[in-house]
Amino acid sequence: MELEVKTLEGAAAGSITVSDEIFGLEPRTDLIHRVVRWQLAKRQAGTHKALQRSEISGTTKKFVRQKGTGGARHGNKKAPQFRGGGKAHGPVVRSHAHDLPKKIRALGLRHALSAKVKSEGLIIVDEAKATEAKTKALSARLDKLGFSNALVIDGSEIDGNFRLAARNIPAFDVLPIEGINVFDILRREKLILTKAAVSALEERFK
Known part of the structure; x- marks a missing residue:
């Protein structure tokens, strides 16, 4: 694929031949969905916690007589039905992560890249560099191209001035090739790959 x-x-800077096995697949939403669910579940903190009745500080002395009150026969103020009592079946600290085969994760990334090509949301640039770390200057360049919501993927090392200039631009992310992932690709309208990133991707999926 050219x-x-x-x-x-x-400005035009020529053309590049890319692999159809990475950028020319017919996108499968089920694979992409599985990878996104795996990513979001893995990054959940899982630190939610409610106190169970065994963790509440309080006496277990019977506080009302067994018979004659016309009410239920209670013997513990820490029961869930009382104010200040423990939570019944409340959330506990746990990991939300689940397993996903490495082949499925790799396939999901390839389908996400192919989906961007199909929707005309992929742009290849020769390099992502800036002469100075000025957000205003970089923002003006991007506005001319219509890149108001984009993800830039560069090679293994990102140009320092470009990274500093881009970090204060809303809805604009910059990642090295090692950080490329399905969720970030899908959450931005445009995906901008440098030639170095394309070479690294093809080497990775060889």
């Missing part, structure tokens, strides 16, 4: 290469100024 894709055009542009500069961050919008």
